[in-house]
Amino acid sequence: MVGNGWGFRLRMEPLVDLEVKCGYLDRMMGARSKRLILYGNPASQPSKAVYWACLSKGLPFTLHADLAELRGPELPKLNPKRQIPVLIDGEFVLYEMPAMLLYLADKYGWADLCPTDPETRARINQYLHFHHSTTRLATFKLMAPHVTIAFGGPGTDGLDIILRESIRTTMDGPDPLGEGRKTLELVAGLIEKGYFSNGSTYVCGTDGPSIADLACYEELAQLTWANLFEFSAYPKITRWLEAMRAVPAHDAVHHYNVVLGDIRSEPNTMARFTTAIEEGLEALDAHDEVVLVRV
Numbered sequence: 001m002v003g004n005g006w007g008f009r010l011r012m013e014p015l016v017d018l019e020v021k022c023g024y025l026d027r028m029m030g031a032r033s034k035r036l037i038l039y040g041n042p043a044s045q046p047s048k049a050v051y052w053a054c055l056s057k058g059l060p061f062t063l064h065a066d067l068a069e070l071r072g073p074e075l076p077k078l079n080p081k082r083q084i085p086v087l088i089d090g091e092f093v094l095y096e097m098p099a100m101l102l103y104l105a106d107k108y109g110w111a112d113l114c115p116t117d118p119e120t121r122a123r124i125n126q127y128l129h130f131h132h133s134t135t136r137l138a139t140f141k142l143m144a145p146h147v148t149i150a151f152g153g154p155g156t157d158g159l160d161i162i163l164r165e166s167i168r169t170t171m172d173g174p175d176p177l178g179e180g181r182k183t184l185e186l187v188a189g190l191i192e193k194g195y196f197s198n199g200s201t202y203v204c205g206t207d208g209p210s211i212a213d214l215a216c217y218e219e220l221a222q223l224t225w226a227n228l229f230e231f232s233a234y235p236k237i238t239r240w241l242e243a244m245r246a247v248p249a250h251d252a253v254h255h256y257n258v259v260l261g262d263i264r265s266e267p268n269t270m271a272r273f274t275t276a277i278e279e280g281l282e283a284l285d286a287h288d289e290v291v292l293v294r295v
């Protein structure tokens with residue numbers, strides 16, 4: 001892949017390239033690249049919603065996917081919660097996925113992904129608030145125990161404290177999978193009834209996918225690859241899941257999920273998790289828009 005203003009990119013083993021070196025030089029010199037930088041990785045749904053939007057619009061960005069940074073000194077300087085994704089645009093640093101999607105849509109005039117008429121914009125905002133207070137909590141409750149099993153459960157540090165307690169409560173109960181599914185049924189029912197207005201295929205009644213669809217898809221679709229939930233009882237969601245596969249860069253963004261596969265029948269392992277992330281990153285690296293940093 002050609003990228004980043006140097007017109008070429010050197011690749012060595014392990015993957016170290018000019019972008020990495022420039023990134024470190026920039027930081028050492030206190031300067032920041034003009035190119036957008038996203039801290040994120042394929043195991044992170046909010047990260048994926050943001051880089052899917054960029055890829056679908058052909059917006060170049062540097063994906064900083066060095067997992068060690070999650071525990072290192074750099075991330076807390078950018079986001080006190082030590083969470084990904086974090087978006088860096090010059091001197092401007094932003095965390096919280098919905099804020100990033102709205103910022104990018106406004107900055108780059110993505111009126112298809114985020115229409116500007118007040119009612120549609122309000123509906124998109126409505127979903128994005130619902131997303132954080134409802135959808136993500138439910139999917140996290142169902143998904144996270146099955147993912148974190150690879151590292152011995154949620155642990156005591158890392159992971160947002162509220163989410164961590166939510167998984168712990170679920171895991172300590174007699175039927176974690178059943179509990180998680182009950183919550184998800186409730187939330188899927190709310191989305192099925194409360195969204196897809198005017199016969200639209202898309203969550204907020206738009207003609208095509210909006211940023212709300214990207215955010216929602218990242219949470220719901222992961223459960224199907226993981227074999228943790230079946231959406232056939234929800235016809236609007238089922239139709240929408242199918243339609244979203246046609247959004248540009250869908251397959252590259254979700255290669256991680258395909259590789260991770262069914263984590264219900266075959267419990268996740270660290271090796272499998274790492275391979276899924278590595279292969280997920282390879283799929284992204286094949287896109288010209290992406291310069292990957294992983295050291």
Ligand SMILES: N[C@@H](CCC(=O)N[C@@H](CS)C(=O)NCC(=O)O)C(=O)O
Nearest residue numbers: 044045046083084096097158159160
């Ligand atoms: N509300 C945040 C959620 C971010 C989040 O949950 N990030 C996870 C990865 S998906 C994370 O960084 N977890 C590590 C931790 O909490 O220590 C957003 O929408 O951006």
